[in-house]
Amino acid sequence: MWGGRFAEGPAAVMREINASIPFDKRLWRQDVAGSKAHVAMLGATGIVAADDAAAIAAGLDQVAAYYEANGVAEDMVLEDIHMQTEARLADAIGPVAGRLHTARSRNDQVATDFRLWVRDAIDQVLGALGALREALLTRAEEHAASVMPGFTHLQSAQPVTLGHHLMAYVEMTMRDISRFADARVRMNRCPLGSAALAGTGFPVDRDATASALGFDGPTRNSLDAVSDRDFAMDYLMAAAQCSLHLSRLAEEFVLWASQPFGFVSLSDQWSTGSSIMPQKRNPDAAELVRGHSGRITGCLVALMVTMKGLPLAYSKDMQDDKPPVFEAHDLLGLSIAAMTGMIESATFRTDRMRQVAEAGFSTATDLADWLVREANLPFREAHHVTGRAVKLAEGRGVALDALSLDDLRAIDDRIDARVYGVLSVDASVASRTSFGGTAPANVRAAIAAARETT
Secondary structure: OOOOOOOOOOOHHHHHHHOOHHHHHHHHHHHHHHHHHHHHHHHHHOOOOHHHHHHHHHHHHHHHHHHHHHOOOOOOOOOOHHHHHHHHHHHHHOHHHHHHHOOOOHHHHHHHHHHHHHHHHHHHHHHHHHHHHHHHHHHHHHOOOOEEEEEEOOEEEEEEEHHHHHHHHHHHHHHHHHHHHHHHHHHOOEOOOOOOOOOOOOOOOHHHHHHHOOOOOEOOOHHHHHHOOHHHHHHHHHHHHHHHHHHHHHHHHHHHHOOOOOOEEOOHHHOEOOOOOOOOOEOHHHHHHHHHHHHHHHHHHHHHHHHOOOOOOOOHHHHHHHHHHHHHHHHHHHHHHHHHHHHHHOEEOHHHHHHHHHHOOOOHHHHHHHHHHHHOOOHHHHHHHHHHHHHHHHHHOOOHHHOOHHHHHHHOOOOOHHHHHOOOHHHHHHHOOOOOOOOHHHHHHHHHHHHHOO
16 A cells, blocks of 8 residues: 555564554444445546446445455455455456545545444444333332332431332433433534545535435534544443443342342342352342443543544544444443343342331431421431430330330420321331432332333
């Protein structure tokens, strides 16, 4: 490729460090699609003769069929997917293949291919997140009234429902969906026609190529178009945030599956055993999802650091933009699929959840609130009275609602029998009717609203 300028070929190490074909071969579908749109435009504008454009388009179909059947060879001489495709095209149709690169640079070519790939990746993630969201909604609906302990500082705080807990992850998933969708809208501009960095003197029709490739229009500045990788970082930022949400859910499954919690039993499909301890049932899938989050976040940091000091326009450093995006996408796809499978197949032990909710004085706030509402105590005083009641119950090893009325009145004589209407965990969750609260009716309404949201 450099024969007109260079008298010698590259050193072996230079050839290896310079080649990107081992990873950018994943772009072959996008490279063929971009090339077909480009040559169609060249033919329509008369930049390339119509017969030549038709021959090139047919040849690109042959190249695509070859790739589909045989894959892409890692030829270090043909250092990237663009040169590989052009060489195969020349083998198929002869010298006319050389006209394909008219009014185009590898700079705008790779920027276009990569945008197309990231756009496809976003569509895949959106589909996977939709399935995860549906799995969460289905299980939340099933357990809209199943009582479990709610935690702060991993200490029993107030009773909630399992449905409400799972709906928290629905909210996270919907924000993830929104982030990916926003990134897709923002990136959907076509760099083709920007050429190396300054545009081209050929009378190209950039709107035509943008439309043919499903973009909303062409990019507006040729320098920015070939040097921009914001779209890749947008994808990685959304992926990293999504992976953090998956990691939090995975961590809860790891905790809940442990014997001290005993809240969930993961199916055999999502568990492993031990090579030495036959009784073990390890939540390895959840642990791997948790681990993948760190790697995905690392991919984001890697690309950000690569891009942080690059002057305009294209620099070879940007060849390293694709491996972190490819790695993150593969890991994220696995993580979403694994969490979806675990949620769909998990057996939630609601009896154990209720037992823990009842044992942790989780209705103490309900007693304090009752004292404010019914006995007109200031909240700080009600908090103090409730603390004394908790201390008494803890000393006796009983729940708050197991204390007698005489016990409670000995602490504060403004307490009466109506208090027992708020001291059970069921009464507690049923009372949390504020918008976004854990009352079963609220949970069911939230599920219905989520199902109406696309």
